Amino acid sequence: MSKAAELAKMGExxxxxxxxxxxxxxxxxxxxxxxxxxxxxGLGGTNNDYQTVDRFxxxxxxxxxxVTMSQADSGLNGFKKCLKLQVTTADTSIASGELFGISQAIxxxxxxxxxxxxxxxxxxxxxxxxxxxxxxxYTVEISDADNTRHNTQSFSVTTDWTRVVHTFAADTTxxxxxxNATSFQIAWWLHAGSDFNGGTFTENTWASRTNAxxxxxxxxxxxxxxxxxxxxxxxxxxxxSQATAFEHRSFGEEEQLCQRYYFQTLAVYYMNTYGNNPSTxxxxxxxxxxxxxxxxxxxxxxxxxxxxxxxxxxxxxxVLLGANNSSDSAPRANFQADAEL
Amino acid sequence: xxxxxAQYKEKNIINKKYIIATIDGKVSSVPLDxxxxxxxxxxxxxxxxxxxxxxxx
Numbered sequence: 001m002s003k004a005a006e007l008a009k010m011g012e013x014x015x016x017x018x019x020x021x022x023x024x025x026x027x028x029x030x031x032x033x034x035x036x037x038x039x040x041x042g043l044g045g046t047n048n049d050y051q052t053v054d055r056f057x058x059x060x061x062x063x064x065x066x067v068t069m070s071q072a073d074s075g076l077n078g079f080k081k082c083l084k085l086q087v088t089t090a091d092t093s094i095a096s097g098e099l100f101g102i103s104q105a106i107x108x109x110x111x112x113x114x115x116x117x118x119x120x121x122x123x124x125x126x127x128x129x130x131x132x133x134x135x136x137x138y139t140v141e142i143s144d145a146d147n148t149r150h151n152t153q154s155f156s157v158t159t160d161w162t163r164v165v166h167t168f169a170a171d172t173t174x175x176x177x178x179x180n181a182t183s184f185q186i187a188w189w190l191h192a193g194s195d196f197n198g199g200t201f202t203e204n205t206w207a208s209r210t211n212a213x214x215x216x217x218x219x220x221x222x223x224x225x226x227x228x229x230x231x232x233x234x235x236x237x238x239x240x241s242q243a244t245a246f247e248h249r250s251f252g253e254e255e256q257l258c259q260r261y262y263f264q265t266l267a268v269y270y271m272n273t274y275g276n277n278p279s280t281x282x283x284x285x286x287x288x289x290x291x292x293x294x295x296x297x298x299x300x301x302x303x304x305x306x307x308x309x310x311x312x313x314x315x316x317x318x319v320l321l322g323a324n325n326s327s328d329s330a331p332r333a334n335f336q337a338d339a340e341l
Numbered sequence: 342x343x344x345x346x347a348q349y350k351e352k353n354i355i356n357k358k359y360i361i362a363t364i365d366g367k368v369s370s371v372p373l374d375x376x377x378x379x380x381x382x383x384x385x386x387x388x389x390x391x392x393x394x395x396x397x398x
Contacts, residue, residue, distance in 0.1 A: 310350075
């Protein structure tokens with residue numbers, strides 16, 4: 001690149017990008033945090049949930065294929081971890097309604113800087129590092145959940161780590177709600193039936209979301225072989241038309257950002273008791289480490305240690321231990337609190 | 342999301358109304374918060390007629 005071109009590029013970055021402070025809208029883009037565990041197998045079918053790496057959700061619709069999802073060592077300089085998918089059951093008979101991929105959902109109140117739906121709407125740039133077991137082509141989509149719109153682009157993977165950069169056009173249609181619900185879903189589609197790739201695929205154009213137009217029909221099917229792997233890390237979404245260097249955040253910062261959506265204890269936790277009558281009940285209160293996105297669903301691994309879990313706020317929940325606790329009146333549990341999108 | 346055995350819990354000593362349900366095999370306490378994805382899915386399945394929520398005992 002010539003000096004003049006470099007200066008021009010720097011000028012554009014200075015003009016159109018947020019070069020200071022927080023640039024990356026994606027949480028856990030370096031795949032450092034995996035509170036739920038580092039590996040989950042047999043995923044596919046109708047599995048639509050968070051399994052390993054925080055904030056990255058499996059989306060599966062009717063696939064016969066199955067994968068193992070893991071937080072793996074990347075081998076990529078500067079990124080110790082990646083999200084890895086490995087096919088364990090192939091599916092070469094693709095039904096029309098099948099769909100498989102990974103996604104991250106983003107709250108509307110974290111996207112207002114895009115000025116979407118106004119005449120000042122900003123371009124947005126998505127970048128990430130990907131690698132596969134062999135060459136393949138897939139689709140990435142930004143889906144606007146508030147206005148049922150989307151923008152899609154295709155990308156390629158090779159057997160080497162490659163940084164993929166997509167700059168998405170500004171969208172002057174459809175403002176995003178300024179709330180704690182999903183406004184954007186960033187999805188990497190790796191397998192799709194004709195219900196999702198049978199229409200007209202258009203690169204980098206915002207349009208009303210039509211399922212048939214969501215995936216490029218020329219894409220590889222991830223489930224075509226049990227040899228297939230897909231690895232991704234260094235995911236960054238930023239305002240503007242330039243992909244800046246990945247914004248590395250400390251593990252502690254990233255973990256706290258993740259805990260807005262999911263938190264679990266690492267060991268059995270004895271709770272502070274604020275109501276206690278050992279012959280009938282004891283009542284515990286657990287204050288969560290950070291306010292969660294919504295009042296969380298609470299699950300627990302040992303029902304003998306708490307008969308009733310109730311979250312009535314986004315930063316705490318109560319545990320009631322029943323009448324059969326005369327020998328041990330302190331509520332305790334290994335629990336999970338889920339306020340994911 | 343597979344949801345079974347949904348039942349309201351209310352007016353116990355915690356004095357909060359919520360739903361106990363088995364979600365993807367896990368017994369879960371679901372708050373009546375429309376921003377909670379499990380509560381939203383319960384309401385969706387109820388509207389579709391595929392799930393009923395038992396009254397509190």
